[in-house]
Amino acid sequence: MLDPVSSIAFEMQAGKGMFALLLGSGVSRSAKIPTGWDITLDLVRRVAALRGDDAGADPAAWYASAFGKAPDYSELLDVLATTQTLRQQVVRPYIEPSDEERARGEKLPTAAHRAIANLMAKGYVRVVLTTNFDPLLEQALAEIGVNVTVIASADHVAGALPLVHAGPTIVKLHGDYLDTRIRNTLVELSDYEPAINDLLDQIFDQFGLIICGWSGEWDVALKAAIDRAPTRRFPTYWASRGAPASAARALIERRGARAVQIDGADGFFDMLEQRIQAIEALRRPHPLSTDIAVAMLKEYLPEERHQIRLHDLLTGEFGRALDRLNGLNFSVASWDPKEFARQAAQYSAATEPLLPLAFTAGMWSNGRQAQLWQAFIAELAERRHGFSGVTALVDLRSFPASLVFYAFCFGALVGGHLPLIGELARKIADFGIGKFALGDALNIASVITDGGADRFKLLTDYANKRLPGSELIANTLRSVSKHVLRGSRAFDDALARLEMALAFGYAERMNSAEKGWFWAPPGRFLFDRELRDSLISLWRADYEARTLQSDLCVMAGLKQPPRFAEVQEQWKLPF
Known part of the structure; x- marks a missing residue:
């Protein structure tokens, strides 16, 4: 029952x-907030005081005895204030909070x-x-x-x-x-x-x-x-x-x-809203509908004659995703850890149907086809623009963009389309607090600027993780790539390449000598020292052979030599 x-x-x-x-x-x-009758009785007390009387414990009875009728709100205001403006001034303190009441959270x-x-x-x-x-x-x-x-x-x-x-x-x-x-x-x-x-x-x-x-x-x-x-x-x-x-x-x-x-x-109403949200989360598109969309995408991508159909398919899917996200319409006015976790879960559920499409598109798209995804991810990222409130909740509006960004980039990595990653990572979007490259602002370690990735510790499944944001991305990408990457080692190697490449791009674009500090976003690879050091060693050799045409530079969108020394110094030991 x-x-x-x-x-x-x-x-x-x-x-x-x-x-x-x-x-x-x-x-x-x-x-x-007092009831209308409470206000009426208090006005009776004021009238009694003006007459030099005390209305006692039963102001209504005093009024009936004094005036021969029951107290009337409108008549009492007419006695106490002669104009509409004055009458409003009499009433306002009953309903509108004083500074002290506001500080106590009353009448709000x-x-x-x-x-x-x-x-x-x-x-x-x-x-x-x-x-x-x-x-x-x-x-x-x-x-x-x-x-x-x-x-x-x-x-x-x-x-x-x-x-x-x-x-x-x-x-x-x-x-x-x-x-x-x-x-x-x-x-x-x-x-x-x-x-x-x-x-x-x-x-x-x-x-x-x-x-x-x-x-x-x-x-x-x-x-x-x-x-x-x-x-x-x-x-x-x-x-x-x-x-x-x-x-x-x-x-x-x-x-x-x-x-x-x-x-x-x-x-009652808080629970009712939460239950409705939970039911909505269960009404995600049937997996078959996503499978069909992925199959259509694979059919349209290889052939030029299907470009119009490809455009229509993707814009339709993008529109439905935006409708789902716009339908959430979350408040960003006040901080509550449970509210952060709830909003993150709802954003994730609304974005989930797009992720297999993003991964597949990354694997098989050419540069022109990828432009649709670049524009859409930028549009998702800019959803935080124009909002003010609790920083973590405002920044969370770009969380869906991070999920789609990682899914597309991971697909491009697995498919060997490394330039697509660098192009997307360098694309500039307006986040409302400045214009940033997508690869930097959407990095899961930096997308929530108020507290960084640690905010994702508020999600139940990630409360005990050392790098909860990176683990969240790992679970998301594992789900969309399981039919392509067999075995945990292959997956871990691929994700380490993506996260480390994004970190090197961040190190070039977001750090400078003038700032006086250096930071490259960490990932779960940080705790696999053998994998981390082996990959950097391979990338060093590749850079020495091919410079800015090397895999790392292409993936990270680098325009300068990779900052190997600074990055290795930061990542020398797990924190």
Whole structure:
């Protein structure tokens, strides 16, 4: 049996955009946002203080005794501030964080808001209904660059696009915190304007529903809208801490909903997003589709008459890979080791179908055919351009380019097309922080500049590796070359040649006398001293015989003599 969260995740992933969310105050509780009623009672205390009274433990009762009616949010603001601008200044401190609150992480988007924002950005959730009037969900969406339609009053409904065309939409049923018309009292919550009711009827009829953080006790009009929904074609889930209250139980029974016990909104939505991501990762293209693409590539590469078909095949595969990567749309705003590992795994899964094609293309392409791959790898590399945030997460956007780069270069090495490696390694791309040669910026030891390859230790399978980035590349290349390279010795020798050649290229292009330091990227070959020293010895002899036409110089794209002495000095002992 699946647990409830997994069941919801499967249904949301299978029916992308089928569910709407209904969020109550419980979703913003961990952000320390007061409810509308909390704010109303505090305003009552202020009014009492202005009259020289003490509202006591029951401000609502004091107000009813003093004014003969229940407290009304809008009327209280009119008493305390005479203009719209002043009224906003009264309300802002309840919702917007002070410097001290911001430092404590209060009144800011929570894990729940960010997970929901990611679900909306990826199209799993198109509509969010909320009784909250804070802007935290809008802020979470803005952090990842998503524009959202906000409907906070009946006036907004008239000017809004139909939901089918509107994109991500938030419906604030109680209004927005900067609008004095927010709903608080039982009278205000007993009915909606016709335009809002019509919108709710449409949503409850056309979408499944996931309810979280809402008790169902006071919102009479909202309960009525759920009750009158004419169909039950889509499921309803009600997530709550503890047993649902009586009003919720009645709605669950009438709606045929399923109650889901949760520890809190943050954990629930974060887990839901992770489960959906895991399901997506399992939906990689079937291996047969990759095999067919590789077979077509092999058919098209040898003959000039197939060049148009080759172009169409590759641009189609490149487009699909970019669609997969663009669909991930990860946040780079805050650092979390688990988030780094999750993003790396998703990027790897989205890139995986391309790697056998890249390896095959490296083995069999001529220089002109390789230009398509050069341009595409540069395009992948430049995906970090224009982003700011946590350096490791921004740099990780170029990780797919590294994987494709290594697969193509390894294929070229195995196929004996060494000039293709040097040409690709020297190609310049704009990474947003400067223009660098692909062979240097995409080297697995340098692609994540914030901490280098050690960041890959955060991946479960590489936590105990001495050079986790190099081991990751080794496992990736072993998978795509196993039908060509038989035996571990042949593979290790070939990978050592590639990693060492890239290191010599890096040593020429990235080090200079002015910098006062020297570094050549290490690889797993570093711990096979016999292999390392033997290969350098062979390359020294080859360079003395053929100079810049030697294998090392051609593979590394060198324009100057290889820096054998400095490289050997650095690699003399494993670190």
